Amino acid sequence: MYALMQRLFPIYRSLTGNGVRETLRILGERIPIQHLEVPSGTQVFDWTIPQEWNIRDAYIATADGTRVVDFRQNTLHVVGYSQPVDGWFTLEQLQPHLYSLEKQPDAIPYVTSYYSPRWGFCLTHRQREGLQPGTYRVVIDSALSAGSLTYGELLLPGESSREIFLSTNICHPSMANNELSGPVILTELAQWLMSRPRRYSYRLIFIPETIGSLTYLSRNLAVMQERVIAGFTLSCLGDERLYSCVSSPYADTLADRIARHVLAHQEGETRIHSFLERGSDERQYCSPGVDLPVVALCRSRFGNYPEYHTSLDNLDLVTPAGLTGGYRYVQRCIEGLETNRLYQSTRIGEPQLGKYGLYPTLHLKQNQFSMPTVRNLLVYANGRNDLLSIAERIGEPIWNVHAWARRLLELGLLREITPDV
Amino acid sequence: MYALMQRLFPIYRSLTGNGVRETLRILGERIPIQHLEVPSGTQVFDWTIPQEWNIRDAYIATADGTRVVDFRQNTLHVVGYSQPVDGWFTLEQLQPHLYSLEKQPDAIPYVTSYYSPRWGFCLTHRQREGLQPGTYRVVIDSALSAGSLTYGELLLPGESSREIFLSTNICHPSMANNELSGPVILTELAQWLMSRPRRYSYRLIFIPETIGSLTYLSRNLAVMQERVIAGFTLSCLGDERLYSCVSSPYADTLADRIARHVLAHQEGETRIHSFLERGSDERQYCSPGVDLPVVALCRSRFGNYPEYHTSLDNLDLVTPAGLTGGYRYVQRCIEGLETNRLYQSTRIGEPQLGKYGLYPTLHLKQNQFSMPTVRNLLVYANGRNDLLSIAERIGEPIWNVHAWARRLLELGLLREITPDV
Amino acid sequence: MYALMQRLFPIYRSLTGNGVRETLRILGERIPIQHLEVPSGTQVFDWTIPQEWNIRDAYIATADGTRVVDFRQNTLHVVGYSQPVDGWFTLEQLQPHLYSLEKQPDAIPYVTSYYSPRWGFCLTHRQREGLQPGTYRVVIDSALSAGSLTYGELLLPGESSREIFLSTNICHPSMANNELSGPVILTELAQWLMSRPRRYSYRLIFIPETIGSLTYLSRNLAVMQERVIAGFTLSCLGDERLYSCVSSPYADTLADRIARHVLAHQEGETRIHSFLERGSDERQYCSPGVDLPVVALCRSRFGNYPEYHTSLDNLDLVTPAGLTGGYRYVQRCIEGLETNRLYQSTRIGEPQLGKYGLYPTLHLKQNQFSMPTVRNLLVYANGRNDLLSIAERIGEPIWNVHAWARRLLELGLLREITPDV
CATH class of the missing domain: 3.40.630.10 (Zn peptidases)
Incomplete structure (x- = not known):
């Protein structure tokens, strides 16, 4: 990925x-x-x-042709859906078209104006503060057209x-x-x-x-x-x-x-x-x-x-x-x-889990509460609680409960219910 | 007032x-x-x-005629619905007819006996403790009569x-x-x-x-x-x-x-x-x-x-x-x-709020979550939630939400629903 | 008992x-x-x-006949539903048939094996640790039979x-x-x-x-x-x-x-x-x-x-x-x-409790909230709330609320409702 x-x-x-x-x-x-x-x-x-919008290039360049903001460096530099522009602007004229984040001075913000015609550039606040007064060549080579x-x-x-x-x-x-x-x-x-x-x-x-x-x-x-x-x-x-x-x-x-x-x-x-x-x-x-x-x-x-x-x-x-x-x-x-299916216990009362190998046949104090997932699943599988609600009730992830449901289905201790929808 | x-x-x-x-x-x-x-x-x-009860005067006076408890000073001095009385009582005889509050010694309590015939006076505890042994003239000039x-x-x-x-x-x-x-x-x-x-x-x-x-x-x-x-x-x-x-x-x-x-x-x-x-x-x-x-x-x-x-x-x-x-x-x-009316959004999906002047047309990071009341109202206005339940859901007072509902109604973005009652 | x-x-x-x-x-x-x-x-x-299981005797004895574990001393010494056994075992052979609790060394555990044929003895961990290597006579005089x-x-x-x-x-x-x-x-x-x-x-x-x-x-x-x-x-x-x-x-x-x-x-x-x-x-x-x-x-x-x-x-x-x-x-x-019966108030509005001796007829500040159980019971006794739900609502034990319900029934202020079941 x-x-x-x-x-x-x-x-x-x-x-x-x-x-x-x-x-x-x-x-x-x-x-x-x-x-x-x-x-x-x-x-x-x-x-x-x-309209469909496409862009080939966009930059702000100084008088000597140096690109100080360049779409080819980072695609975020241009405001999304900017109108085409090609001209010379003083820094002052340019400012309303610039977007930067004072609190994140090294980040170029992501700005768009899909439904209102605008053009603009995004740049780091540090870049913006480094711009010298003067005249800049501004180019956005974009096209808005039926598409x-x-x-x-x-x-x-x-x-x-x-x-x-x-x-x-x-x-x-x-x-x-x-x-x-x-x-x-x-x-x-x-x-x-x-x-x-x-x-x-x-x-x-x-x-x-x-x-x-x-x-x-x-x-x-x-x-x-x-x-x-x-x-x-x-x-x-x-x-x-x-x-x-x-x-x-x-x-x-x-x-x-x-x-x-x-x-x-x-x-x-x-x-x-x-x-x-x-x-x-x-x-x-x-x-x-x-x-x-x-x-x-x-x-x-x-x-x-x-x-x-x-x-x-x-x-x-x-x-x-x-x-x-x-x-x-x-x-x-x-x-x-x-x-997340519906299951129903096939037995009335608890099944004799020992005979399916699902519970110790020797009753020791220590194993009184063993196999809680199996036992809880069987009790709440009444054909109306979906597996997700059972998993929530018994506090276990559905993937664990599902694994046991499949095992109990194989053993015939659960059956699957198809709800009338 | x-x-x-x-x-x-x-x-x-x-x-x-x-x-x-x-x-x-x-x-x-x-x-x-x-x-x-x-x-x-x-x-x-x-x-x-x-019976209807009316009262003209009530007091406890010392032998020399000085009123020590006087209904004309404070209407609370007489027990509401007191029977009329006019006679001489020793302090001892009077005591069962007096009501005061030991814990609020400067307060005259409010006492009534609407459904059981009684007469009595209410006074501050301090007043009560100041009463000297002796004989008092007691008058309640009240009348209970069909009315x-x-x-x-x-x-x-x-x-x-x-x-x-x-x-x-x-x-x-x-x-x-x-x-x-x-x-x-x-x-x-x-x-x-x-x-x-x-x-x-x-x-x-x-x-x-x-x-x-x-x-x-x-x-x-x-x-x-x-x-x-x-x-x-x-x-x-x-x-x-x-x-x-x-x-x-x-x-x-x-x-x-x-x-x-x-x-x-x-x-x-x-x-x-x-x-x-x-x-x-x-x-x-x-x-x-x-x-x-x-x-x-x-x-x-x-x-x-x-x-x-x-x-x-x-x-x-x-x-x-x-x-x-x-x-x-x-x-x-x-x-x-x-x-507290029922409103329903007239649009499927969110309206394009920008074109109604209700949302910035320039998408900046900072305005991602602007206009929450308008947006939340439109989402919960499904014709079944009353305005009060919407206000509760979005955590704002109904008077704010109402103001926006009227604005959206004017813009045609909401319509009012008349419930079948 | x-x-x-x-x-x-x-x-x-x-x-x-x-x-x-x-x-x-x-x-x-x-x-x-x-x-x-x-x-x-x-x-x-x-x-x-x-099968029905009965037992007459069970013990582990040393070579000289001394019973070191004896069912007659404590019935817990034998594993429930033990198969009959009568023979000589080395301590090592015996160990898999012994049950004790290391963490509760003075307790004999309770062990059963109803559905799987076994035999065994339960003993304190201290007893078990005191067993010397050697050969033991082991007897369980039990019978499993149709019954x-x-x-x-x-x-x-x-x-x-x-x-x-x-x-x-x-x-x-x-x-x-x-x-x-x-x-x-x-x-x-x-x-x-x-x-x-x-x-x-x-x-x-x-x-x-x-x-x-x-x-x-x-x-x-x-x-x-x-x-x-x-x-x-x-x-x-x-x-x-x-x-x-x-x-x-x-x-x-x-x-x-x-x-x-x-x-x-x-x-x-x-x-x-x-x-x-x-x-x-x-x-x-x-x-x-x-x-x-x-x-x-x-x-x-x-x-x-x-x-x-x-x-x-x-x-x-x-x-x-x-x-x-x-x-x-x-x-x-x-x-x-x-x-836990259903009662219904027989009056519309509060009854005049004073005339039944259930409320002071003299209204003092102090008795504004007296008799809460009676008053609350009358309010929630609407023929649909059972007495238990009323007791829960008013935060009192049902036995107190019941006593008042019987009193109000006698006074004709409540009637009992028989639900259609």
Whole structure:
């Protein structure tokens, strides 16, 4: 995953344009993503897909031609969706078009203006303070034109037509945690999902934030409302700090339940954010009239780490270990849902566990309370408690309880119940 | 309000009698209160309206005619509903008829005996200890006779026939917080309510405690059960200490919800009492078979402040600022109910707030989480959450959320939902 | 109760056999227990009733005939259900058949092997370490043969056919808290129940643990599911430490409610265990498909006190005061259920309590909040809250609230409601 991220990092992505297409093409080397293009100007609920934006070069140069701010050095230097410009400006004239962070003087901020025509440059505060009075050549060689919004989709059918939905963003330029960790982990998850039998069907999308999710919803809402039982937005999953989630509006969906459960059994610091702290596409998926059961899975949540939305969100912040942890976190949520079945004890009263080799036949004081998972599972497996609720009741991770459920199923001590849906 | 209270303070009020009528007459100069009279002897549920009681004078005088305890000095000096008496008593014979508070030696206690024939005097403990052995002339020039119980009612129709019910007491003699703060604030609220369009209808009553509320219920119960959506008893609202409420029996009514909400956003110390700590007419309104959704609104609750039911509950304890605070507290509860409507977002997904001037069009790291109230309101406005529940979820006072709801309604981003009732 | 326990203590009980019969016979001197016998080999759900086991003698003797471990000294010395054996063994050959507790070197452990053929001796660790190398005569004069499992039942009819179920064990050899405290207290409770009118019917059983409860369920499940409204297993009730209960699986039955209530008003330390900490026959009564509303009542719960399942669980650990406390604990649970009726206030609004002598007729500041139980009971007695829920709401023991309910019933201020069941 880290190598893939290294390859994707230099590509300049924005809400639309060739960087998005190139990114999807590279991911497509690993998984069969379908590319979709939606024309500029298309009405999407309250929004309109903006013109497609592409950029070749952008810089601020001194009179002698020295580039003091150069898009080729760092893609964050230009304000996303900047209008083209080519001219000479005094430093004073230039200032309203410059963005820097006084409190993070070595970070280039990430700034965009998708829906209001502007042009501008982002630079470190130190760079900005080093600019000498004088006249500068300012060039943004960008083009806004009728084109399309690009996104990728991968549908993986399973035993059931009910779906698990996974969504991530591909609209951020050279930043690692927010947002390359998302598509890189989702690609790895897709490969894993493709390699195994699937109980549920999977809907994976790689989209630009906000307008992308709204566009996707405008075309798929009815089928998603019918099929999706749980969904996750994957964002900021590659650092080595905590694990967190952003709950759905009422924190009561299956997605919330499994995310909270996995976090409860996750090593290290974890945090559960309320929906009031949302910030990514869960804003759309959970809005009234959409009402999908979606939570956001993050390590350090967007906005909660200092490097967020700056050039410091780079390949040092994200690590191979961080990505692996983020991948395992999402995977455990998916595995949890795949294994979350209904079981019913086949015996009235406790089975005689000793005869199945599941309990000591010699009754010593010391083994009075042995085999608690097996015994507790049998007691709560009444055909109505799903495995997740049993795991929560008995305080153990669902992966442990699942392993015992399969063993008891083999022994005939449990049977699986198919709910009437 | 304070000036009105100063005018009402010297009037001698009791459960029945001319003091009640005079009090209602004075309030009637400001608001069109209807006076009602219910004859003595009328059966009211488990109670009977007692004879009407009036008093002209009462005193204890020494042999030389010096009044050592004098009703004209302080109306609290006589036990309410005292039988008439005129005779000579030794100090020893007098003692069983005297009431004082050893622990508050400078306070005249407030004592009544409405339903059991007695006579007596209340005095400070210091006064009592100063009484010399000897013979005293004792006079209570009172009269118990067939008459009536008097109360006042004001009905203010609104858009809807559903009602908000407000009740306060006018049976207490010269005490300021308990109880003149109640009728004075209710009169001011009535003037405010009369001056504005009303969504709900209002039922305001000024009654003697217990027997008055029972009498009122005996004549209006069915219509109140049908119409009242929330009610409040107003009591002890004029001091400058905390703000509090006494919950309904199960603390689950609309009146409880709004009172708790207003208290949660009230500056200073607040307290929520359970129904086990009730003491005023909510005892009747919330009894089984009545079951009205009523809570008591107080500043320092009856029984919770040392001056309670003594001559120290006077015009020093109650202040203009205290009354204004009490008035605002009740007014906010009413405003909260008036504004507690159902709204539904008109857009699927988030609206593009930037185009309505509700969100910055330039995306900087710093403004990721700006405009939280607007964004949260839009997300929870699903046509089922009332505004109060939205305000609670997002942790803001309903008056803020209401202001934004009206703005979004104007912009067409919300619509109002009329529930099927 | 203590004297009865002294008499029962030396009798050798096991899962089956004559010790059980003798125990039931002695209890039968006090209460008319019906003895039932179920043949060996009978299939009971997932289990089979084992052969009947009886024992006459067992010892380990040195070459000169000195008994170094002697069943006649302490019945715990032999592993329960040991196969017969008679032979000479070296110490080394003997070791795998010896059980002792290194951490409790003066305690003989209690060990059984009901369902797997073994033989063995239990001894103190100190005894074991004193055994010299050499050859020992080993005798277990036991017999396993077709016979039956024995249990006792006592059905006490009441006004209603709905039942309270009480269960205890009679399969433990010479141990006092676990398990003689159970049958001794249940016998005393039976005498008390027989001496009084009963609202509910009672089902009392004295059974061997696990196989006994399963056997009983296999013969009575349908009728119990129809009739039992609450049940209790009585175990470990004779020490002087805390009071505790083991909740039912969802801690939501009437049995849970009353046990928690009694514990909340119990003096001294108390503990509520979850069903995850179960260990006695509640394991069967609460299993899926059985689903009886049963909780376990204990003083120091099985497994929670150091003497548990050793020879230290003796007549020193259990005391007359300990037994009396345990008896009162269970009795209060039963009394609570017997008194847990539905009442409804007969008045609208508060009754005029003064005229019934239930409230002072003189209104002093000091008596504003007097008679809280009466007033609170009248307010919550709405015909739907049972007395237990009223007691919980008002924070008083049900026995106090019950006494007032009867008084108010006599005065005609409450009426009893018969629920439609």
